[in-house]
Structures are given as structure tokens and as C-alpha cells.
Amino acid sequence: MSDVHNRVQNGDNAAKNTKTDPIKHVVLLLMENHSFDQMLGSLDAVHEDLDGIKNGRATINDDGHGKSFRLEPTQERQMKLDPYHDHPDVLEQLAGNNGGFVRNFARHYPRSSQAQRQDIMGYYPLDFLPALHTLGRQFTICDRWFSSLPGPTWPNRFFALSGTSMGEVAMPEGINALEPKWYTEETQTTIFDRLNEKQKSWKVYFYDFPASLLLVNQRKRENLANYHSFGTFFEDAAADESTFPEFVLIEPKYFGQAQNDDHPPHNIMKAEKLIADTGVPRTRAKNVESPRARAPLVCRLLVRRSRQRRERCSEFRRHAGSTEHRVDAHDRSPGLRDGDPRTLAQQRLLRGQERARNAH
Numbered sequence: 185m186s187d188v189h190n191r192v193q194n195g196d197n198a199a200k201n202t203k204t205d206p207i208k209h210v211v212l213l214l215m216e217n218h219s220f221d222q223m224l225g226s227l228d229a230v231h232e233d234l235d236g237i238k239n240g241r242a243t244i245n246d247d248g249h250g251k252s253f254r255l256e257p258t259q260e261r262q263m264k265l266d267p268y269h270d271h272p273d274v275l276e277q278l279a280g281n282n283g284g285f286v287r288n289f290a291r292h293y294p295r296s297s298q299a300q301r302q303d304i305m306g307y308y309p310l311d312f313l314p315a316l317h318t319l320g321r322q323f324t325i326c327d328r329w330f331s332s333l334p335g336p337t338w339p340n341r342f343f344a345l346s347g348t349s350m351g352e353v354a355m356p357e358g359i360n361a362l363e364p365k366w367y368t369e370e371t372q373t374t375i376f377d378r379l380n381e382k383q384k385s386w387k388v389y390f391y392d393f394p395a396s397l398l399l400v401n402q403r404k405r406e407n408l409a410n411y412h413s414f415g416t417f418f419e420d421a422a423a424d425e426s427t428f429p430e431f432v433l434i435e436p437k438y439f440g441q442a443q444n445d446d447h448p449p450h451n452i453m454k455a456e457k458l459i460a461d462t463g464v465p466r467t468r469a470k471n472v473e474s475p476r477a478r479a480p481l482v483c484r485l486l487v488r489r490s491r492q493r494r495e496r497c498s499e500f501r502r503h504a505g506s507t508e509h510r511v512d513a514h515d516r517s518p519g520l521r522d523g524d525p526r527t528l529a530q531q532r533l534l535r536g537q538e539r540a541r542n543a544h
Contacts, residue, residue, distance in 0.1 A: 208425075211432040213462055214344060215455060216337060216447035217269060220327065221255070226310040227320045235327045237307055243288035247301050253286050258306030265300060266448040268292050269439055271335035271353040278334060313452070315460035337447075341395055346374040348477040371400045376407060379431055389417040390442075391437035396515070417462075434462055 219225075228236030237255055267289050277285045283368055290296060291306050311317050332343030339349035349370070350402045356366045376396075379386045388394055388411050396402050397411075412420075420428055436445035436458055446455040 203447075209428055209430055209432070210468065211345075211462065213434045213436070213459065214341060215459075216445045217267075218446055218448075218452075222307045223313065223316060223326060224320055224327075224343060225255075225307045226257075226312075227325060228318065229310050230321055231325065240282075243282055243305075245283055245305055247290040248287045249290065251298060251301070253302050253305045255305050255307055256302060256305055257309040258305050259308070259312060259409045260306060261453055262451045263300070263303055265289075265296060265450045267304060269336055271333070274334035315456040315463065317465060319459070325463050336396070338398065342370055342399065344373075345376070345396060346370075346372045346399065348372050365392065367398060368400065370398055374399050374401055375431070377401055380406075384431060385422070386433075387412055387432040388433045388435065389414045390435040392439050393433045395438070396433060396435065434458075479489055 211408070221237060224234075225240065226237035228234040228238050233363045240255050244252050244254055268283070273292075274287055286301050286304050290301060293300070293495060308317075311323060331445060333339050333349060335353045336355045338355035339352050342349040342352070350372055352369070356363065360366075364538075388396055390411065391414050394411055401407065414434070415433065437443050438445050438447070442454060443450040444454040444458040446452060
């Protein structure tokens, strides 16, 4: 449901939840460069109070050459052109009540077709994104979680992990990436430092380059020991619940083939598979029938979207009434084997994962 729907209730229960919060693990997956409206806006058909496509219908963007564009559904899985998202570009895009996105795109890509310009105002119809929309149907969606900075990837990731980018609003390009300043100035205290102070366990699972290592403190020897390849995430998730980290950051694949970070022009269905893979494995524990595994396994998955139209991000939180839904050994759907405690929502997520695999 929309976070609009939950504000009063969450405020009333804040003090109680401080002592009784059942969430034992937080998994943070940071994705790239698609707007809230494009990826999740169609879920306003499911959650009545969600600020989505219906509220954006009146938004019009022109390309500066006499052609206007409105929000329209799209099934484009892999845009060929990457919309610019440096700080000046995002400010231009947001100007005039979010009225500059197509004009900015057309300025950078003057030979782009009208169909490519319409894709900038495109949104994915309900259930087109198999993993994300399944999560959106079942979990809370935060439609007021705004991007920290109207700008590119690096400073927004710094904000997400430390609450600041130390005044930096840009990121390197081309030969500029050789300047040492990009790798030496982010000396701030991070969420990982705070977790260390409280003796909370954490791990970072990554594919190729963990962008969080751009934070200077993360390169300390004791912190480097908590970095692991993404493949080990599934092994850890299948082990005893008590050994799973209390906080997890998952960094997608940014480079080479099979990028799954959602960054245009990468294929969005590869990102869907990553989201599905991340959302399911806690339910696959081999020892789920053991006495210890009968204790509820409660894990919070946060999927943050970055930037672009209306500058919003999203959060998914398993919800059942006013409390977190608990998955234990007895919470299983008919027809599933013993030791496979997937809920109906998780079955749908698995089906979404299979659709994402078959999409390409």
C-alpha cells in the first residue's frame, strides 16, 4: 500500500515498534536511472492512494520542435539511448513542473525519433515488470521517498550510504576519471561505520565493481573483509538464519555483458531477474524444518530507484494488516514440498523470475 496510507498508523505505533520491531535483517538493493512513474506508477490501479500515473496524466513535455508528449504505456525493454542525468540536466528536466525531460533528451539526441522521445514519457503497464510489480502488489510502496540529489549515480549512492556526498554533485567522465579526487574525498562516516559501532553484522554482495568502495572508510582492512561476490549471497541465505547479516547491500552488475543495474541502455528484464533472485532466497533454507528455523524469518527488502521524472524512489516491505508478515515453517501454500515455505506472493515472484529469464 502507499506510504500515504500508512503515515498516521506508523506514527501511532512508532514507540511500540521501537521495542517490538520483528525485522531482523535489512537487504538494500540500489538500482539505476528509471523514474518512479515509469517503473511503479501503474500500481496506482492497485493502491488507490498511490501518487502514480493517474496524477501525472496532465503532465505534458514538448521537444522544443513543436511536438508534445504525454504519459503513455510502453513495452520497450531496452532503450538504445541513455537519457542524460548530470546535475544540470536533471535541473532542466524538473523545471516547469517536470516539463523538461523530452526537451533535454531532444537537445542531447537531435536525431532521435519521435518514438524514442515518447519513451522518455513512457511507463510500464501493470504486471509488465514481473518481479517489481509482484513486489509492488504485495509490499508497501513509498511514493514520497525522494532522491537525495537531482543528479548522477555516485553522489546519490553516497547519500544513500552516508547521508552526504561531501558537496559533490557530479561524477567523472572520460579522462576526468583519472583525477585522484574522485577516490579520496569521500571521507565521511557511513552506515557501515555506525553498524560497526553497534556491533551489527553486515555484508556487501557485488558482481564486478562495488561502488561503495568509493567511500574511503570502506577500504579499511576490517571493512574489506565484508565484501563478497554475489554468488555467495544465495549460500548465506540458505544457511542458518542466525548467521545471515543484519544489514546487506547488494550491488548489481554495472559493466560488461549482462548488466542488471537497470541503467539505460541495459535490458530491464535482467534487472527483473536480479530483483526476483534477491526477493526469494530467504525462503529456501535447507534446514527450515529444524527447531531453530521454526522461528519467524523476517527480512526487509528495500529496492531504491534513482532519479528522473518526479525524483522518487520506492520501498517494498512485506505487509499483512498492521504488522510485518512472518514466514515460518508452517506458512506454506498447498502442493509445495516440505521445507519449501513459499507464500502465495513468493510463488508469484518465482513465476515472475521465470518470465524474466525467458524474456531474452
